[in-house]
Amino acid sequence: MDxxxxxxxxxxxxxxxxxxxxxxxxxxxTNSDFNTLCxxxxxxxxxxxxxxxxxxxxxxxxxxxxxxxxxxxxLVGFKGIRYFYGAGQDRSLQWPAEESFMVFGAQQQTxxxxxxxxxxxxxxxxxxxxxxxxxxV
Numbered sequence: 001m002d003x004x005x006x007x008x009x010x011x012x013x014x015x016x017x018x019x020x021x022x023x024x025x026x027x028x029x030t031n032s033d034f035n036t037l038c039x040x041x042x043x044x045x046x047x048x049x050x051x052x053x054x055x056x057x058x059x060x061x062x063x064x065x066x067x068x069x070x071x072x073x074x075l076v077g078f079k080g081i082r083y084f085y086g087a088g089q090d091r092s093l094q095w096p097a098e099e100s101f102m103v104f105g106a107q108q109q110t111x112x113x114x115x116x117x118x119x120x121x122x123x124x125x126x127x128x129x130x131x132x133x134x135x136x137v
Contacts, residue, residue, distance in 0.1 A: 001121050001136055005056060008090055009134055014048045014124050016086025016102035023102075025124060025132045035129055041082055043105040044128040050088065052098035054119030068099055071118055081105040088124075112137050 001009075015024040023033045025048060038044055051067035053059055059067070075083050082104045089097040103111065108125060115123045115137040126132040 005121065006134070008095070009122055011092065012088050012090045014086065014088050014100070014102075014132070016048070016084045016100070018084050025102075025126060027124065027134055028131050030129065030131050031126070034126060038104065038128045041104050043082075045105065045108070046126045047103045047106055047108070047111040048086065048088065048100055048124035048126075048132075049103060049111060049115060049118075049120065050098045050100035051118040051120070052100070053095075056121060058095075064099070067118060068101075071114065072101065074114065075101060075103060078106065078110070108135070111135070 010027045013024050013026060015022055018037060021033070023031065023037070025031055025034060034046060038046070049071070051071040052064040054067070075081065083101045086100050086102050087097040088100050111123055111125070112135065120137060122134045122136045124132050125135045
């Protein structure tokens, strides 16, 4: 991934909603709300993933929605995970927000496989009491 694209990912807010409460993650930061939710869900990992805009190639809204529906159908089939709806939005507003899923309880390799299948450059990974990191795929 080139340096410019990496900077865009680092300057993005990754937010999701749980029971009406918006939680925002960012690269390099810990999040106490995430830690509390991990405790409540009895899990230790989270991944923020989308199927929007494969390889950072901007698709139409309808194409992106269809891809995310396919991703969600796969998530529904996994046992032992929970997911919540959210979006990634770069802080400079150069890109439209990308609807996404915050997935709890998945193995990192499972998310890597999903990211590759949906042609994503990277995804956000966070572990209980650790800072969120970008995983380049």
